[in-house]
């Protein structure tokens with residue numbers, strides 16, 4: 648896994664590091680559960696940092712990750728960590744769609760028309776595919792953060808992309824777009840124009856936007872309420888808190 652980070656933020660990678668002294672200390676004190684939690688991230692995946700020198704846009708950030716790919720890797724999964732798509736597992740469905748139809752696969756969800764200006768918006772048609780339990784559409788076009796009146800639909804991109812390696816060639820050709828940034832959406836639109844198959848898996852479940860304090864708080868409440876250890880006390884607190892005036 649490559650984590651694209653800003654300069655001087657490489658310490659984020661220490662999350663995946665080894666903390667053997669701390670683990671040993673915890674085990675010696677009988678805190679086995681905590682010791683396991685400290686060890687967990689290190690055993691999950693081999694993570695490397697890729698530094699993006701300047702914040703030139705999502706397209707630029709994804710382009711930086713090409714150096715982390717091996718020569719024989721022909722596809723890359725891009726996951727924006729401020730987007731939670733629940734329940735986990737949508738990427739597996741996207742992989743099944745790529746296996747059946749080739750090309751690149753994204754994840755879409757439906758928003759109200761007045762929300763489209765915050766997202767990459769899809770122009771879609773029905774796909775000629777029957778993949779068990781997966782709602783698939785073919786993408787005819789994609790536009791980044793359009794005005795409400797220009798949006799081709801209300802199906803928008805979440806932060807899950809399964810992109811063919813060809814995306815890096817397209818990223819090399821795009822010019823700064825919306826907000827003066829190099830947009831991943833514009834590179835995907837270029838792929839579509841060159842007849843590269845692009846599909847979306849339509850996600851009908853919950854999704855949290857962690858990129859603002861409001862969305863982050865909702866996600867904490869959602870996860871907290873479901874937590875076997877802390878759920879009951881959070882529910883009791885919230886019930887009491889909501890009964891107060893402010």
Ligand code: G1P
Nearest residue numbers: 705730766767803804805806832
């Ligand atoms: C990015 C993408 C946008 C997508 C969104 C999903 O925008 O550019 O196409 O719909 O993520 O969260 P951002 O939220 O970084 O402005």
